[in-house]
Amino acid sequence: DGGITQSPKYLFRKEGQNVTLSCEQNLNHDAMYWYRQDPGQGLRLIYYSQIVNDFQKGDIAEGYSVSREKKESFPLTVTSAQKNPTAFYLCASTQREGWHEQYFGPGTRLTVT
Amino acid sequence: AQKITQTQPGMFVQEKEAVTLDCTYDTSDQSYGLFWYKQPSSGEMIFLIYQGSYDEQNATEGRYSLNFQKARKSANLVISASQLGDSAMYFCAMREVGDGGSNYKLTFGKGTLLTVNP
Helix, strand or coil, X not given: CCCEEEECCEEEECCCCCEEEEEEEXXXXXXXXXXXXXXXXXXXXXXXXEECCEEEXXXXXXXXXXXXXXXXXXXXXXXXXXXXXXXXXEEEEECCCCCCCCEECCCEEEEEC | CCCEECCCCEEEEECCCCEEECCEECCCCCCEEEEEXXXXXXXXXXXXXXXXXXXXXXXEECXXXXXXXXXXXXXEEEECCCCHHHCEEEEEEEEXXXXXXXXXXXXXXXXXXXXXXX
């Protein structure tokens, strides 16, 4: 079955450590996205990529970094510069042509103490 | 200014009744798309329904329909015959063709928590 996988589902880190969240898709989608969701809030865009080796900052990119070396993979690194990293992180992908919905992964809940 | 406004933080409905979740949007683009997603307590985002700005008919998908009023910039989700499994957060989102039209970004509202009572 095609879909998006994110691992792990729960992640715990100490303050000051960088952490990388995994996102893999086998939907053959060109565009991929990372969102952050805080309790009781909507999704806010962190970074997005429309093609391999290219990505753009979203609305809240500070303290995050990404790479897009393969079409299937779009890992997100939460750096120690991110002041409030504890959140639910969702990865999504979509086809570039036409008006298609974004498909989402199951999410990773990151807790930094 | 918010691009997507969902004014109902929480809604309650009796099982088997219909419920309308409100969504208003703000854009200067002529071409845009509106999406509704459901987020159960497990966290995954489930796509429900899509409405294009040029679509003349309101979108329908099973028990979901979208009441699209372009002049009022509203795109309300109607769920008919509510089921207990419909209890979840519901998000309205918009994609605009602006910014070169090629970024395929979605802007989300803050969501409405729907509770279906037995």
